[in-house]
Amino acid sequence: xxxxxxxxxxxxxxxxxxxxxxxxxxxxxxxxxxxxxxxxxxxxxxxxxxxxxxxxxxxxxxxxxxxxxxxxxxxxxxxxxxxxxxxxxxxxxxxxxxxxxxxxxxxxxxxxxxxxxxxxxxxxxxxxxxxxxxxxxxxxxxxxxxxxxxxxxxxxxxxxxxxxxxxxxxxxxxxxxxxxxxxxxxxxxxxxxxxxxxxxxxxxxxxxxxxxxxxxxxxxxxxxxxxxxxxxxxxxxxxxxxxxxxxxxxxxxxxxxxxxxxxxxxxxxxxxxxxxxxxxxxxxxxxxxxxxxxxxxxxxxxxxxxxxxxxxxxxxxxxxxxxxxxxxxxxxxxxxxxxxxxxxxxxxxxxxxxxxxxxxxxxxxxxxxxxxxxxxxxxxxxxxxxxxxxxxxxxxxxxxxxxxxxxxxxxxxxxxxxxxxxxxxxxxxxxxxxxxxxxxxxxxxxxxxxxxxxxxxxxxxxxxxxxxxxxxxxxxxxxxxxxxxxxxxxxxxxxxxxxxxxxxxxxxxxxxxxxxxxxxxxxxxxxxxxxxxxxxxxxxxxxxxxxxxxxxxxxxxxxxxxxxxxxxxxxxxxxxx
Amino acid sequence: xxxxxxxxxxxxxxxxxxxxxxxxxxxxxxxxxxxxxxxxxxxxxxxxxxxxxxxxxxxxxxxxxxxxxxxxxxxxxxxxxxxxxxxxxxxxxxxxxxxxxxxxxxxxxxxxxxxxxxxxxxxxxxxxxxxxxxxxxxxxxxxxxxxxxxxxxxxxxxxxxxxxxxxxxxxxxxxxxxxxxxxxxxxxxxxxxxxxxxxxxxxxxxxxxxxxxxxxxxxxxxxxxxxxxxxxxxxxxxxxxxxxxxxxxxxxxxxxxxxxxxxxxxxxxxxxxxxxxxxxxxxxxxxxxxxxxxxxxxxxxxxxxxxxxxxxxxxxxxxxxxxxxxxxxxxxxxxxxxx
Numbered sequence: 004x005x006x007x008x009x010x011x012x013x014x015x016x017x018x019x020x021x022x023x024x025x026x027x028x029x030x031x032x033x034x035x036x037x038x039x040x041x042x043x044x045x046x047x048x049x050x051x052x053x054x055x056x057x058x059x060x061x062x063x064x065x066x067x068x069x070x071x072x073x074x075x076x077x078x079x080x081x082x083x084x085x086x087x088x089x090x091x092x093x094x095x096x097x098x099x100x101x102x103x104x105x106x107x108x109x110x111x112x113x114x115x116x117x118x119x120x121x122x123x124x125x126x127x128x129x130x131x132x133x134x135x136x137x138x139x140x141x142x143x144x145x146x147x148x149x150x151x152x153x154x155x156x157x158x159x160x161x162x163x164x165x166x167x168x169x170x171x172x173x174x175x176x177x178x179x180x181x182x183x184x185x186x187x188x189x190x191x192x193x194x195x196x197x198x199x200x201x202x203x204x205x206x207x208x209x210x211x212x213x214x215x216x217x218x219x220x221x222x223x224x225x226x227x228x229x230x231x232x233x234x235x236x237x238x239x240x241x242x243x244x245x246x247x248x249x250x251x252x253x254x255x256x257x258x259x260x261x262x263x264x265x266x267x268x269x270x271x272x273x274x275x276x277x278x279x280x281x282x283x284x285x286x287x288x289x290x291x292x293x294x295x296x297x298x299x300x301x302x303x304x305x306x307x308x309x310x311x312x313x314x315x316x317x318x319x320x321x322x323x324x325x326x327x328x329x330x331x332x333x334x335x336x337x338x339x340x341x342x343x344x345x346x347x348x349x350x351x352x353x354x355x356x357x358x359x360x361x362x363x364x365x366x367x368x369x370x371x372x373x374x375x376x377x378x379x380x381x382x383x384x385x386x387x388x389x390x391x392x393x394x395x396x397x398x399x400x401x402x403x404x405x406x407x408x409x410x411x412x413x414x415x416x417x418x419x420x421x422x423x424x425x426x427x428x429x430x431x432x433x434x435x436x437x438x439x440x441x442x443x444x445x446x447x448x449x450x451x452x453x454x455x456x457x458x459x460x461x462x463x464x465x466x467x468x469x470x471x472x473x474x475x476x477x478x479x480x481x482x483x484x485x486x487x488x489x490x491x492x493x494x495x496x497x498x499x500x501x502x503x504x505x506x507x508x509x510x511x512x513x514x515x516x517x518x519x520x521x522x523x524x525x526x527x528x529x530x531x532x533x534x535x536x537x538x539x540x541x542x543x544x545x546x547x548x549x550x551x552x553x554x555x556x557x558x559x560x561x562x563x564x565x566x567x568x569x570x571x572x573x574x575x576x577x578x579x580x
Numbered sequence: 581x582x583x584x585x586x587x588x589x590x591x592x593x594x595x596x597x598x599x600x601x602x603x604x605x606x607x608x609x610x611x612x613x614x615x616x617x618x619x620x621x622x623x624x625x626x627x628x629x630x631x632x633x634x635x636x637x638x639x640x641x642x643x644x645x646x647x648x649x650x651x652x653x654x655x656x657x658x659x660x661x662x663x664x665x666x667x668x669x670x671x672x673x674x675x676x677x678x679x680x681x682x683x684x685x686x687x688x689x690x691x692x693x694x695x696x697x698x699x700x701x702x703x704x705x706x707x708x709x710x711x712x713x714x715x716x717x718x719x720x721x722x723x724x725x726x727x728x729x730x731x732x733x734x735x736x737x738x739x740x741x742x743x744x745x746x747x748x749x750x751x752x753x754x755x756x757x758x759x760x761x762x763x764x765x766x767x768x769x770x771x772x773x774x775x776x777x778x779x780x781x782x783x784x785x786x787x788x789x790x791x792x793x794x795x796x797x798x799x800x801x802x803x804x805x806x807x808x809x810x811x812x813x814x815x816x817x818x819x820x821x822x823x824x825x826x827x828x829x830x831x832x833x834x835x836x837x838x839x840x841x842x843x844x845x846x847x848x849x850x851x852x853x854x855x856x857x858x859x860x861x862x863x864x865x866x867x868x869x870x871x872x873x874x875x876x877x878x879x880x881x882x883x884x885x886x887x888x889x890x891x892x893x894x895x896x897x898x899x900x901x902x903x904x905x906x907x908x909x910x911x912x913x914x915x916x917x918x919x
Contacts, residue, residue, distance in 0.1 A: 075914060075915070075919075140801065140803050141749070141787075141803070142749075142750075142802060142803045142804065143801040143802040143803040144803075158749075164787065245919065246755065246788060246789075246790065246919055247787050247788050247789065249788065249917055249918035249919055250918055250919055251918070251919040255919070259757070261656060261660070262652065262656045262757070264659065265656070265659050265660055265663055345820075346800050346801070346822060347801060348800055348801030348802050348803075363627070367630055367634075368626070368630055369630055369633055369644065369645060369646040370645065370646070370647070435660075435664050436663070436664050436665075437664075437665065440664065440665070440666075442660070442661070442664035442666055443661065443664070443666050443668055525661075525666070525668060526618055526620070526645060526647045526657070526668050526669070527618075527645065527668070537648075537649055537653075538626070539790075540649065540650055540653070540758065540789075540790045540791045540794070541625065541626060541790075541791045541793040541794055541797065542789055542791070542793070542794040542796070542797030542798065543626065543797070544797065546626075
C-alpha cells in the first residue's frame with residue numbers, strides 16, 4: 004500500500020481517467036477471475052489429474068496405462084467413434100431432404116415440419132431412448148408386436164438393444180442440428196443459379212444434386228460434425244441401450260471408472276481422446292463453415308422462388324411425416340400410454356389405465372418431485388449467471404475496453420469443445436475435494452451448467468451487442484454516467500428481449516442436462532435427469548415416462564414465452580453458431 | 581440353583597422390554613431433534629424402500645431421504661462421499677456383504693447394537709460378531725417366469741435349465757456390476773458349476789438389465805420369459821395381477837442376507853440408531869412382508885404365496901467368498917458378456 008500510493012502520485016498525466024475507470028476495472032477483473040475459475044481451472048485440473056498418482060499426487064503415467072491397458076477399454080473407444088459416424092450419417096439422411104424441402108420447395112405444410120423438428124429438438128435424448136425401448140424392444144416392443152400381428156411371424160425384426168438401434172435413436176434426436184444448419188444455408192441460395200441449371204436442361208433433381216446441394220455442402224458437413232460430437236458425448240442413451248446390447252462406449256466406460264474404486268485419475272486419462280477428437284473436429288467444422296463463402300452467399304441479392312415439385316411434393320411431405328413419426332408421433336404415443344399404464348406391456352386396455360405413476364412420482368417418491376424443482380432452480384441460476392457474465396464479456400470485447408478482450412470471448416466459447424462428461428470430470432477433480440469441497444453441493448452443478456452453456460450465451464450476447472450503436476452509451480458517459488450505468492440503464496433494457504431469449508436457450512437444455520450432472524450431483528442435489536436415469540435401473544418405464552412427461556409439459560410454457568419474445572424458430576437457432 | 585437361574589432369566593425377560601422401550605423412547609426424543617436422515621438403500625424395490633421410509637416418518641415424524649439405487653451404485657456414491665470427506669449417508673443398506681467387510685476394515689462404521697436385535701429370527705442375528713453391521717433384510721434369488729408364456733411344468737426347475745437352448749433369446753438377468761443380488765447369484769453359480777455356466781448362458785443371449793428388479797419388468801412386458809430374479813419383487817408384482825411365478829430351484833435358491841450399518845461421523849446419530857431399531861421392529865417387518873420380503877420378526881407371518889424360508893433349499897456363499905469374489909466375477913462378467 005505504502006509503495007502503491009506514490010506510484011499513483013507519480014503518474015499524473017491521466018488521473019481523471021484512472022478515477023473514471025476505477026469501479027469498472029474491478030468488474031472486468033472479476034469477470035476474468037470468474038472465467039478462469041469456470042473454464043480454465045477445471046480444464047487444467049483435468050489434464051494435471053490424469054498424470055497424478057491417486058493418493059500421493061506424484062507424477063505418473065500409470066493412469067494412461069490403466070485406461071488403455073485392456074482390450075475392452077480400447078473397444079469402447081472404437082465403438083464410440085463408430086457410433087458417432089453411424090449416427091451422424093443417419094441424421095444426415097433424416098435432415099438433409101427435410102431441410103431442402105422446407106427451405107427450397109413447395110412441399111405442403113413446411114411450418115408443420117419445422118414445428119415437428121422443434122418438438123424433436125426439445126425431446127431429451129434419454130427420453131427418446133426410453134420411448135424407443137417401448138417401441139422396439141426385441142419381443143415386447145410395439146413395432147415388433149404389430150409386425151407379428153400383421154404377418155403372423157414368431158418374432159419381429161426390430162431390436163433396439165443393438166448398435167444399429169442405438170445409432171438410430173441418437174440420430175433421431177440429433178438430426179435437428181443438421182436441419183438447422185442446412186436450412187439456414189439453403190435459404191441463402193438464390194434461385195438464379197438453379198435457373199441457370201434449368202435453362203441448360205437439368206431437371207429439378209439434377210439441379211438439386213449438382214447445384215443446390217454442393218452450395219449447402221459446408222453447412223451440411225458442419226451439421227454432421229456436430230451430430231458426431233453429440234453422439235460420442237452422450238451418456239444417457241448408451242447407458243440405457245448399450246448395457247443390454249452388450250457393448251461399451253467411452254461415456255459408459257468413464258462411468259465405470261467412477262465405480263468401485265473411484266478412479267478419477269484414470270477417468271481423466273481416459274477422457275483425453277474424447278477431448279482431442281472434439282477439439283479437432285470443432286476446428287474442422289469452423290474451417291468448413293467459414294469457407295462457405297461461395298458467391299451464392301454474398302448477401303440479399305437474387306430472388307428465391309420455391310422449386311415446384313409437382314406430384315413429388317406429396318412424396319416429400321410423406322417422407323417428412325415418416326421422420327416425424329419416428330422422432331415424435333410414435334415415441335410420444337407410447338410414452339403417454341406407458342405413463343398412464345399399470346404395466347406398459349399390457350397395452351391400451353381400459354383396465355390398464357391409471358394415474359398411479361403420476362401420484363407415485365409427485366407425492367409418494369421421496370425425491371422425484373424435489374428433483375424436478377432442483378432441475379429448475381439450478382437451470383435458472385445457471386442461465387442467469389451465464390447470461391449476465393457473457394453480456395459483460397461481449398460488451399468488453401465489442402467495445403475493446405481491455406486489451407485482449409478477444410481472449411475473454413474465446414474463453415466463453417471454449418467449453419463448446421469440452422463434452423459434458425469430460426467437463427464434469429474436470430469440475431469434479433478441481434472443486435469436489437477440499438479446499439473448495441463443493442462435492443454434493445448445488446453450487447458445483449450450477450457452476451458446471453453455467454460453464455457448459457456459456458458459448459450459447461456468448462454467441463447471443465455478442466450478436467446483440469454488435470447490433471447496438473455505441474453512441475447511445477456515449478451519451479450516458481457524456482452526461483457523466485459511468486460505464487456501469489450505461490450498461491444497466493441503456494444496454495440491458497435495450498437488449499431485454501435478447502437476454503430473455505438467451506436465458507431460455509440456456510435454461511431449457513439445462514433442465515434436462517444429464518451427462519455432466521451424473522458425475523456431480525449428491526443425494527440432496529439430485530436433478531430430474533439423474534432421477535430418470537436411476538428409475539431406468541429397475542426398468543420402471545411407467546414411472547419414468549410419467550416423470551419425463553412432467554418435465555416436457557413444464558417446458559411448454561417457457562417455449563411459448565420464448566417464441567413470443569424471439570419468434571418462431573428461436574429454439575432452433577441455439578446451435579446455429 | 582437352577583431355579584434361581586431361571587428366575588433370574590425370567591426377571592431379565594420381564595424387565596428387558598421395559599428397559600428397551602424406555603431407551604427407544606429416549607432415543608426417539610433425541611432423534612426428533614435431528615429431524616431427518618439419509619438412507620442409501622439397495623435392499624428393496626423403489627416402492628418398498630419408499631414405503632419403509634414413510635413408515636418411519638409416520639411413527640416418529642422424522643423425514644427419511646430415501647436414496648434407492650442398485651448396490652454397486654450406492655457403494656460407488658458412498659465411496660465418492662468418503663473420498664470427499666462428506667458424510668451425507670446416515671444409514672447404509674447394501675445387498676453386497678463385501679461392502680461391509682471393506683468399510684468396516686477402514687473404520688467407516690459406528691458400532692451400534694440395536695435393542696431389538698435379540699427379537700429377530702435367530703438365523704439372521706449376529707452377521708457381524710463385532711456388531712458394526714446387522715442383517716436387516718433377506719431375500720432369495722430364484723428362477724422366475726412369465727405364466728402367460730410358460731406353463732408351470734415347462735418352467736425351469738434347476739439353475740442349469742436356463743442354459744437349455746429352448747430359452748434362447750428368452751432369458752433375463754440383472755448385472756453384477758450394479759446389483760448385489762445378481763453379484764451373489766453369479767458368484768454362487770460360478771461356485772456350483774464353474775464359469776462355463778456363464779459362457780453357456782451367453783449363448784442363450786440373455787437380456788441384461790441392471791437391477792435384479794429389472795427382470796420383473798422384462799417378464800411383465802413379455803420381453804423375456806424366464807429369469808434369475810428376486811422372489812420378493814416377483815411375488816409382489818404377481819400379487820398385483822401380473823403373470824409371474826417363482827420356481828424354487830432344486831439345486832438351491834441363493835439366499836441373500838443384506839445388512840445395514842450406521843456411518844461414522846453421521847450428522848444424525850440418534851435418528852440413525854432409531855432407524856436401525858425401526859428396521860428390526862414389527863412394523864417394519866410388516867411393511868417388508870407386504871412387499872414380499874422375508875420378515876425378520878417371527879411375529880410376522882411369511883407373505884402369502886411365498887414358501888416359508890424353512891421349506892426352501894438355499895445356498896449361500898460365505899461373507900469372505902462374497903467379499904473377495906464379487907469384484908472378480910464383475911470383471912469376468914464384463915469379459916464374457918461384453919460390458
